[in-house]
Amino acid sequence: MLFLGSSVLFCLASSLVKYECDRIDPLHLVVGRFAVGAFLMLALHGAGRIVMRFGNKRLLLVRGLAGGLAIYLNFVLIQRMGLAKSTMLLFLYPFFASILGVVLLRERFPLVNLVAILIAGYGLILLVGGSGQLLDAWTAFGIDEGLAVFAALLSGVVVITIRKLHDTDNSWTIYCAQCLVGLVLFAPLAGWKSWSGTGFDVGMMILIGVVATVGQLMMTEGFRYLPVRVGSLMGMTDPMFAYLAGLVLFREPVTLMAVVGAIMILLSCGMVLAWRK
Numbered sequence: 001m002l003f004l005g006s007s008v009l010f011c012l013a014s015s016l017v018k019y020e021c022d023r024i025d026p027l028h029l030v031v032g033r034f035a036v037g038a039f040l041m042l043a044l045h046g047a048g049r050i051v052m053r054f055g056n057k058r059l060l061l062v063r064g065l066a067g068g069l070a071i072y073l074n075f076v077l078i079q080r081m082g083l084a085k086s087t088m089l090l091f092l093y094p095f096f097a098s099i100l101g102v103v104l105l106r107e108r109f110p111l112v113n114l115v116a117i118l119i120a121g122y123g124l125i126l127l128v129g130g131s132g133q134l135l136d137a138w139t140a141f142g143i144d145e146g147l148a149v150f151a152a153l154l155s156g157v158v159v160i161t162i163r164k165l166h167d168t169d170n171s172w173t174i175y176c177a178q179c180l181v182g183l184v185l186f187a188p189l190a191g192w193k194s195w196s197g198t199g200f201d202v203g204m205m206i207l208i209g210v211v212a213t214v215g216q217l218m219m220t221e222g223f224r225y226l227p228v229r230v231g232s233l234m235g236m237t238d239p240m241f242a243y244l245a246g247l248v249l250f251r252e253p254v255t256l257m258a259v260v261g262a263i264m265i266l267l268s269c270g271m272v273l274a275w276r277k
Contacts, residue, residue, distance in 0.1 A: 002222035009215030011241035014074075014083055015249055016208045021079035024197040027190040029205060030072045034182035036209025037216070041176035052176055055168035063161040063174065064181025070154035072186060073147055081144050084252045087242035088124060089148035096156025104160055116268040123264030126257045171221045175213070240265060 020029055044050045054060060070090075077086035098117060101107045165174050197205075240262035246252030 002218045006215045006219040006222065007238045007241055009211050009218065010238055011087075011245050013208050013212040013215060014078060014087060014242060015245045016204060016211070017075055018078050018083045018250060020201060020204050020208070021075065024195070024201050025190070025193045026072065026075040026079055027186060027193050028195065028197070029208065030068075030075050031183065031186050031190045032202075032205030033071070033209045033212050034068070034179040034186070036206055037213040038176060038179035038183060040210070040213055041172055041179065045172070045176075050172045052170070052173040054173055054177065056165055059161055059165055060169065060174065060177040061181060063158055063165060064178050065185070066154045066157045066161070067178050068182035068185045070151045070158060071182065073151040073154075077144060077148050077151070081148070082246065082252050083250060084243045084246035086144075086148060087238060089145060090151050090155065091238050092124065092149060092152040093155035093159065096153050097159040100156055100160045101163070105163060112271055116271040119271070120265050120268035123261040123268070126261030126264065171217055175216055178216075 017026075017029060041050070041052065045052045074086065074090055077090070080086075081089075098113070162174060169177075243252075243258055243262060
């Protein structure tokens with residue numbers, strides 16, 4: 001349920017980002033998200049509602065750098081490619097996370113998980129290409145698509161670091177460190193960009209920050225209870241929600257093959273959960 005809830009919230013946050021990117025620069029949006037997240041965590045810590053202790057500072061820095069850059073690229077690509085396609089390409093990250101989970105964390109990799117990843121991967125090909133042919137899926141591959149794959153790799157690194165950080169740090173600390181590192185990365189750059197927004201845009205930035213914070217904490221906490229390979233596959237429901245949001249809210253084109261691809265992704269998640277029981 002944690003991963004399902006985080007997928008819904010991430011989709012809502014991405015939809016709000018898509019709307020706002022037509023009004024203000026993505027740099028301002030990403031700084032707003034990190035600022036709200038850091039404020040919420042520090043305020044709760046100061047009020048004694050949560051406890052944060054920064055344990056593995058080196059790994060927290062790696063998580064912050066990789067996650068901050070991945071989030072910024074995601075915002076930029078939502079603006080340039082559209083919500084559906086950018087989100088689908090970003091969520092190639094389970095392929096990287098699953099492999100890194102085996103290599104770095106020595107997690108088991110049974111045959112059923114390999115089959116599930118293959119099914120999910122073909123589902124993504126259907127979502128991107130439509131015909132089921134890999135070449136068709138990458139026909140329009142360009143700089144933006146390359147950046148999306150790079151963001152997916154960074155997101156895979158984030159998943160691995162979150163899993164490892166749970167040995168020394170709690171979810172609050174991990175997310176707060178992400179926000180603080182992100183602010184250090186992007187606040188100076190945003191200062192060079194002229195602000196063209198209004199009070200309405202400030203309110204939207206706060207809303208994006210709150211929704212993203214809750215979704216991120218749900219995902220981070222979920223990795224405490226599930227192996228990387230399971231959590232990553234559960235997170236692959238996000239492209240389905242993104243496609244629905246693109247269809248309903250932004251009228252982005254959706255094909256029958258895209259629906260089939262979404263069903264295949266859900267099937268792969270069900271296989272992994274059935275094996276886990």
